[in-house]
Amino acid sequence: MAARGEVRARPKPMSTNSAVAAAVKDLDVDVVSAYPITPQTTVVEKIAEYIANGELEAEMIHVESEHSALSAALAAAATGARAFTATASQGLALMHEILHIVSGLRVPLVMSIAMRALSAPISIWNDHSDLMNARDSGWVIYFVHTAQEAYDTILQAYRVAEDPEVLLPVMVAYDGFVMSHTVEPVVTVGRENALSYAPKRPFPYKLDPDNPVTMGTLAGPEWYYEFKYQQVQAMAKALEKAREADREFERRFGRGYGVMECFMCEGAEALVMATSSYATTLKAILPEMWRQGFKVGLLRLRLYRPFPIREFTEYTSNASSLVVVDRSISFGAPYQGPLASEVASVKVKEGLDFNLVSVVAGIGQRKMEEEDFKALVRLAWEARSRKYPETIFYGVRE
Amino acid sequence: MMGSQPERFKSKFRGILDIPREERFVSGHRLCAGCPVGTVMRMLTKVAGKDSIIVNGTGCLEVSSTPYPYTSWMNPWIHVAFENTGAVASGVEAALKVLKAKGVLGKDVKVVAVAGDGGTFDIGLQSLSGMLERGHKVMYVLYDNEAYMNTGIQRSGATPWGAWTTTTPVGKKWKGEWRWKKDIMGIVLAHRVPYAATASPSHPMDMIRKFEKALYYTREGPTFVHVLIPCTTGWRFDPALSIKVARLAVETGIWVLYEVEKGKFRVTHKVRKRKPVREYLKLQGRFRHLTDDDIEYIQKIVDEEVDRINKMAGEEVIGPVEA
Ligand SMILES: Cc1ncc(C[n+]2csc(CCOP(=O)(O)OP(=O)(O)O)c2C)c(N)n1
Numbered sequence: 001m002a003a004r005g006e007v008r009a010r011p012k013p014m015s016t017n018s019a020v021a022a023a024v025k026d027l028d029v030d031v032v033s034a035y036p037i038t039p040q041t042t043v044v045e046k047i048a049e050y051i052a053n054g055e056l057e058a059e060m061i062h063v064e065s066e067h068s069a070l071s072a073a074l075a076a077a078a079t080g081a082r083a084f085t086a087t088a089s090q091g092l093a094l095m096h097e098i099l100h101i102v103s104g105l106r107v108p109l110v111m112s113i114a115m116r117a118l119s120a121p122i123s124i125w126n127d128h129s130d131l132m133n134a135r136d137s138g139w140v141i142y143f144v145h146t147a148q149e150a151y152d153t154i155l156q157a158y159r160v161a162e163d164p165e166v167l168l169p170v171m172v173a174y175d176g177f178v179m180s181h182t183v184e185p186v187v188t189v190g191r192e193n194a195l196s197y198a199p200k201r202p203f204p205y206k207l208d209p210d211n212p213v214t215m216g217t218l219a220g221p222e223w224y225y226e227f228k229y230q231q232v233q234a235m236a237k238a239l240e241k242a243r244e245a246d247r248e249f250e251r252r253f254g255r256g257y258g259v260m261e262c263f264m265c266e267g268a269e270a271l272v273m274a275t276s277s278y279a280t281t282l283k284a285i286l287p288e289m290w291r292q293g294f295k296v297g298l299l300r301l302r303l304y305r306p307f308p309i310r311e312f313t314e315y316t317s318n319a320s321s322l323v324v325v326d327r328s329i330s331f332g333a334p335y336q337g338p339l340a341s342e343v344a345s346v347k348v349k350e351g352l353d354f355n356l357v358s359v360v361a362g363i364g365q366r367k368m369e370e371e372d373f374k375a376l377v378r379l380a381w382e383a384r385s386r387k388y389p390e391t392i393f394y395g396v397r398e
Numbered sequence: 399m400m401g402s403q404p405e406r407f408k409s410k411f412r413g414i415l416d417i418p419r420e421e422r423f424v425s426g427h428r429l430c431a432g433c434p435v436g437t438v439m440r441m442l443t444k445v446a447g448k449d450s451i452i453v454n455g456t457g458c459l460e461v462s463s464t465p466y467p468y469t470s471w472m473n474p475w476i477h478v479a480f481e482n483t484g485a486v487a488s489g490v491e492a493a494l495k496v497l498k499a500k501g502v503l504g505k506d507v508k509v510v511a512v513a514g515d516g517g518t519f520d521i522g523l524q525s526l527s528g529m530l531e532r533g534h535k536v537m538y539v540l541y542d543n544e545a546y547m548n549t550g551i552q553r554s555g556a557t558p559w560g561a562w563t564t565t566t567p568v569g570k571k572w573k574g575e576w577r578w579k580k581d582i583m584g585i586v587l588a589h590r591v592p593y594a595a596t597a598s599p600s601h602p603m604d605m606i607r608k609f610e611k612a613l614y615y616t617r618e619g620p621t622f623v624h625v626l627i628p629c630t631t632g633w634r635f636d637p638a639l640s641i642k643v644a645r646l647a648v649e650t651g652i653w654v655l656y657e658v659e660k661g662k663f664r665v666t667h668k669v670r671k672r673k674p675v676r677e678y679l680k681l682q683g684r685f686r687h688l689t690d691d692d693i694e695y696i697q698k699i700v701d702e703e704v705d706r707i708n709k710m711a712g713e714e715v716i717g718p719v720e721a
Binding site (some may be wrong): 033057068069074078080195207216220223 | 450461466469471472473474476477478479484485486487488489492494495496497500502503507524525527531535656
């Protein structure tokens with residue numbers, strides 16, 4: 001598709017972390033406030049390099065913790081700057097208090113998460129425990145599955161976050177190491193195109209002496225609920241705006257993802273729902289599985305908050321079974337995979353009729369190879385006519 | 399008196415009449431009757447003027463001054479949380495700086511951070527240290543009522559020896575707080591800030607000039623003003639006596655008014671003859687349980703501290719206790 005303006009079409013080799021940093025540069029972010037944690041660190045190192053070289057004019061706040069990183073980024077955005085931060089794991093956990101304050105104050109801010117397991121025991125490796133721990137903090141959340149999509153989604157994220165009808169912070173999450181530290185070809189669009197697609201729209205209620213506001217007040221029982229309900233409404237708006245942002249992105253740059261993706265769904269009898277790098281791997285093996293007779297599609301959750309119910313319902317309408325692969329554990333929950341729990345609720349809500357299987361896998365980056373993904377596909381196939389009431393902890397030693 | 403500064407700071411405030419009439423911290427707040435923090439904020443915002451952004455940490459002042467949908471603040475004001483006042487102020491300052499550099503913002507806007515002793519000595523110490531160490535151009539005002547007052551008078555690192563609080567109660571075994579107040583000024587000064595001072599609402603012109611000077615020195619880096627705030631509710635005294643209690647803190651040498659300007663220490667209000675600490679302590683219910691021996695012990699510690707101050711000043715700026 002012909003893109004408007006000059007799009008630098010030649011791909012460059014980039015890790016997902018580098019792709020995120022490139023997006024931050026192209027978006028002319030004003031303030032970057034972040035703290036090192038594996039596997040996020042190279043995002044911030046790359047941004048520091050851009051600033052050091054004069055490729056990006058921004059203030060980098062070398063904060064002393066993630067709690068301060070998010071606090072300072074919030075404050076910068078509240079002052080009218082375009083702000084960014086990035087973290088993972090313990091860092092995201094340490095930010096937890098402020099996550100809710102950013103969304104509650106309705107400050108548009110974008111943060112990338114190189115997803116990683118949570119202590120204890122300490123693990124630097126990948127799973128989604130950190131992200132799932134933050135899912136109810138009122139942020140818009142995207143899962144991305146390639147370095148290219150990470151770059152593109154950071155652009156989309158600012159467009160959605162800063163939309164005056166949304167005004168919500170956005171997280172863009174991807175698998176630590178498996179994506180953060182592996183290199184793929186990435187096409188960038190350059191600053192002019194990035195800013196034309198996502199022009200800076202500073203916080204409309206910013207801290208401005210000529211138009212003073214009081215931000216972060218005390219709200220009693222007669223007011224607090226309405227603040228929160230407005231967040232509910234903003235989330236609903238974000239879904240519309242995210243769809244629109246993706247369509248417009250595709251129109252301009254020729255790459256679109258949808259808020260949810262269904263891969264090889266045409267004629268599929270069973271589905272596997274996966275996110276981030278697991279979706280990428282499944283894409284690689286599904287054609288062969290089809291050749292072997294397993295008509296199984298991939299349902300890739302891209303926009304996670306707000307949850308795209310319409311797309312989900314549409315994509316699952318012909319499926320007899322759905323295996324939901326979770327990368328974290330909701331200990332003691334009815335389904336111990338948190339995504340499976342949500343899918344169960346959508347199933348009831350929308351009256352959907354498929355056999356749901358909850359699979360937990362890759363905890364602390366427990367190895368998942370091609371054969372394992374094939375096993376999940378076969379499980380989905382099997383589940384068309386068989387129920388699996390308990391969460392399956394795939395790959396664990398009992 | 400101020401020594402030989404090359405480019406000497408000149409105060410606009412020679413007397414009470416020089417204070418702007420315009421109110422920027424207005425009435426209608428829910429602070430306790432007799433709480434001087436409202437008065438202090440009134441003076442602070444008059445000095446800071448219109449083009450200042452206020453960052454306020456969680457605590458009495460924040461909750462009492464912004465009960466939605468009301469506010470006492472005529473300046474842009476932000477509260478985020480309890481332990482991050484330094485970080486929030488850093489973010490505001492960094493944004494102003496880059497927006498100015500990029501030509502988005504056309505004028506100088508100052509950043510004033512305000513937080514309580516709990517939010518500064520204890521839970522916010524890390525974020526304060528980060529802000530100071532990185533050199534953000536922020537004036538930080540610590541209002542010190544010597545306990546977590548907002549949550550109901552629990553001890554903090556600022557609570558003085560002997561004080562009753564709800565978490566250092568007086569009983570058979572405990573007799574109030576048994577540790578000394580943390581040396582927050584020492585900690586701040588260790589960051590080599592261009593200006594730091596102590597102040598008291600009992601000496602308003604001294605306080606106002608310190609706010610002014612602290613704002614002036616933000617051109618070089620972070621500055622700090624530590625203000626004593628007698629708390630009628632937590633210290634247990636008649637709400638009519640707040641300023642008197644503050645004055646007694648100065649007159650007994652418990653609270654010495656000084657500044658450190660570019661490393662140069664100076665006592666800004668000399669006390670020729672000190673009053674005995676007993677006069678300060680006896681007005682406050684939080685010290686009611688102290689025995690004569692306890693009071694003598696406090697007197698001894700204050701005497702030693704006064705000695706140290708006089709040595710630093712190189713002369714007797716705080717005199718002996720009046721017999
Ligand atoms: C992380 C966190 N812990 C605890 C609290 C509860 N809390 C709110 S205000 C406060 C005390 C504030 O004390 P201080 O900073 O001394 O200010 P004051 O209320 O005395 O003016 C506490 C403990 C909180 N809001 N956030």
